[in-house]
Amino acid sequence: MLLPLYLFTLVFVAGPLVYMLLLSFATARSGYGVEWTFTIDNYRRILEPVYLNTFAGSFRLAFTSTLLVCFLGYPFGYFMSKLSRKGKKQAMAALMLPFWVNSLIRLYGWIIILQKKGLLNHVLTSLGLTGKPLKLLYSYPAIVVGMIYVLLPFMVLSVYSSAEKMDWRLVEAARDLGAGRMRAFLTVTLPQTMPGLLSGIILTFIPSMGLFFIADILGGNKIVLVGSLIQEQMTRGSNWPFAAALAVIMMIMTTLMLKLYRRVTSGGRLEGIG
Amino acid sequence: MNVRKSSIWERIYLGIMFLVMYLPIGVVIAFSFNESKLPVRFTGFSLVWYEKLFADHAMMEALLNSLILGVLSCLLSAVIGTLGAVGLSRTRWRSRGLMEYISILPLMIPEIILGMVLMAFFYMLRLPFGMLTLLIGHTIFCVPYILIEVKARLEGLDPFLEEAARDMGAGPLRTFRDVTLPLVMPAVLSGSLLAFAMSMDDVVISIFINGPRLSTLPIKVYTQIKTGVTPEINALCTIMLAATVLAFAAWYLCKKLTGGKEEDEQQVD
Numbered sequence: 236m237l238l239p240l241y242l243f244t245l246v247f248v249a250g251p252l253v254y255m256l257l258l259s260f261a262t263a264r265s266g267y268g269v270e271w272t273f274t275i276d277n278y279r280r281i282l283e284p285v286y287l288n289t290f291a292g293s294f295r296l297a298f299t300s301t302l303l304v305c306f307l308g309y310p311f312g313y314f315m316s317k318l319s320r321k322g323k324k325q326a327m328a329a330l331m332l333p334f335w336v337n338s339l340i341r342l343y344g345w346i347i348i349l350q351k352k353g354l355l356n357h358v359l360t361s362l363g364l365t366g367k368p369l370k371l372l373y374s375y376p377a378i379v380v381g382m383i384y385v386l387l388p389f390m391v392l393s394v395y396s397s398a399e400k401m402d403w404r405l406v407e408a409a410r411d412l413g414a415g416r417m418r419a420f421l422t423v424t425l426p427q428t429m430p431g432l433l434s435g436i437i438l439t440f441i442p443s444m445g446l447f448f449i450a451d452i453l454g455g456n457k458i459v460l461v462g463s464l465i466q467e468q469m470t471r472g473s474n475w476p477f478a479a480a481l482a483v484i485m486m487i488m489t490t491l492m493l494k495l496y497r498r499v500t501s502g503g504r505l506e507g508i509g
Numbered sequence: 510m511n512v513r514k515s516s517i518w519e520r521i522y523l524g525i526m527f528l529v530m531y532l533p534i535g536v537v538i539a540f541s542f543n544e545s546k547l548p549v550r551f552t553g554f555s556l557v558w559y560e561k562l563f564a565d566h567a568m569m570e571a572l573l574n575s576l577i578l579g580v581l582s583c584l585l586s587a588v589i590g591t592l593g594a595v596g597l598s599r600t601r602w603r604s605r606g607l608m609e610y611i612s613i614l615p616l617m618i619p620e621i622i623l624g625m626v627l628m629a630f631f632y633m634l635r636l637p638f639g640m641l642t643l644l645i646g647h648t649i650f651c652v653p654y655i656l657i658e659v660k661a662r663l664e665g666l667d668p669f670l671e672e673a674a675r676d677m678g679a680g681p682l683r684t685f686r687d688v689t690l691p692l693v694m695p696a697v698l699s700g701s702l703l704a705f706a707m708s709m710d711d712v713v714i715s716i717f718i719n720g721p722r723l724s725t726l727p728i729k730v731y732t733q734i735k736t737g738v739t740p741e742i743n744a745l746c747t748i749m750l751a752a753t754v755l756a757f758a759a760w761y762l763c764k765k766l767t768g769g770k771e772e773d774e775q776q777v778d
Contacts, residue, residue, distance in 0.1 A: 236685075237600060237608075240593030240652070244612045247649050251630035252614075255622075258629055307526070314523050317515035326523065328761065333530055335757045337710045339730050340746040344533020346738055347540060352547060354536060384533075406512045419512075445619030448712060452734055462621045469625050469717065479629065482622045489619060 252486075259479035269475055277480035286464070286481075293460045296450075297443040300382035304390045304439045307383065309432060312394025313424075316401070334388050342381050342452055349377055349453075373455030381449040386442065390435035397431025437496045441489050461485060538750065541743035558744040568729060568745065575726040578640065579708040582647035587701045589648070590655030595689060598663045613657070615650045623650065624717035631718060638720030646718045647711065651704035658700035662693050699763035702756050709749070
């Protein structure tokens with residue numbers, strides 16, 4: 236019974252990953268060719284300022300988006316866990332539905348809203364808040380909006396599932412013993428929901444490094460991320476070994492973050508993935 | 510003191526957040542029925558963009574490709590995933606943990622890496638880029654969904670049911686067909702629906718392995734969006750949305766069928 240899974244997984248999951256590792260040490264030839272002579276030049280090349288900047292830029296964007304997702308998503312998930320049983324069910328369904336909707340469609344909706352002759356500018360000018368239409372689309376904030384939009388459900392789900400497991404009697408006890416709302420939240424609620432928050436952070440941070448198509452659609456290719464760099468090296472740049480080296484570095488970072496997460500939550504699973 | 514009652518402000522916050530979440534989706538739907546080409550003001554109800562869309566052969570072909578691909582990868586991964594989950598739950602092999610880890614890996618790897626790695630790998634294997642490579646690629650990221658769902662279901666099952674069947678004289682095959690499979694069927698279905706939705710949603714991986722001639726619907730949408738906004742895309746997106754809502758409703762029902770514990774199950778990764 237295990238045969239199909241073992242065969243498939245070994246050939247098409249493990250196989251390509253091993254191939255990527257090998258490829259990252261190979262030499263690029265012109266065209267799509269690869270020469271199998273060992274080199275570490277691909278990794279050395281990543282240290283060039285241009286590429287280091289790309290990594291820094293990706294980090295900055297991932298960091299900004301994750302931070303904002305935290306601030307918006309934590310209360311979201313936490314408040315949701317305080318709803319009535321029926322309210323929770325409805326909120327959960329309402330949250331899961333966009334998860335299923337093609338992310339392109341959702342981003343496309345933002346284009347309509349943000350574009351120069353779009354909805355938001357129309358509203359702003361009609362209200363007289365701005366004289367001429369603002370340039371909202373194809374900018375850094377537009378990318379951040381897209382990132383938040385796509386990643387928020389991950390955070391909400393994981394905060395929600397850990398707030399659900401929380402022992403509310405502790406909060407009650409703290410309040411009864413005289414702690415104010417804020418104090419009770421900081422000393423009781425927050426520590427108890429920490430695993431959810433952390434898993435949300437990781438679930439947001441990891442994909443945000445790779446979501447190149449958001450930067451592509453909403454940012455108009457202005458900001459080069461590691462993801463777009465890999466794509467470019469695979470297609471126009473046609474330097475596959477270099478792309479493989481970039482991917483290996485990204486994989487290592489992803490794995491480290493997952494390890495970190497496992498340590499933080501002492502071996503738990505990632506919470507809240509649909 | 511009831512600390513677990515949500516205040517009116519908290520409800521308002523949730524309301525606003527949900528509103529913002531659904532705003533882009535609502536905008537897409539509304540303007541697909543708009544007469545005017547400019548998505549600024551609603552000038553009148555019209556189905557003209559739908560007519561244009563259905564007349565577009567390339568678009569219809571992409572839709573067909575996506576449907577074929579979604580169904581095939583869903584079926585293939587349902588077989589591999591279900592057999593795998595049942596197998597994994599029984600084996601005592603030491604490779605078990607590692608295999609499970611590798612099988613779930615496609616969900617953890619950033620999509621862009623999976624896409625690029627597959628492109629290089631298929632190129633090395635000299636596979637012709639097209640439906641075949643897309644099918645393999647989609648199956649790779651669909652298997653984990655089914656594996657996870659079925660595994661969760663198996664863990665909640667009474668092991669004595671299978672044992673009883675064996676004691677009564679049913680062979681292993683018969684036990685699987687008559688006892689295990691019907692019991693895990695809801696999980697197989699909900700996993701398959703999720704897999705189907707993911708397959709219909711995927712751009713990043715597909716764009717690396719689709720080859721020069723074959724296009725799927727998301728790829729088509731992606732390339733069109735990059736060039737600008739047209740009302741036909743609105744119409745297309747609305748149709749895709751309707752399909753998604755249907756799939757979601759079906760998935761929700763499947764979840765309900767697996768017992769009234771859907772909240773617990775959604776917490777399982």
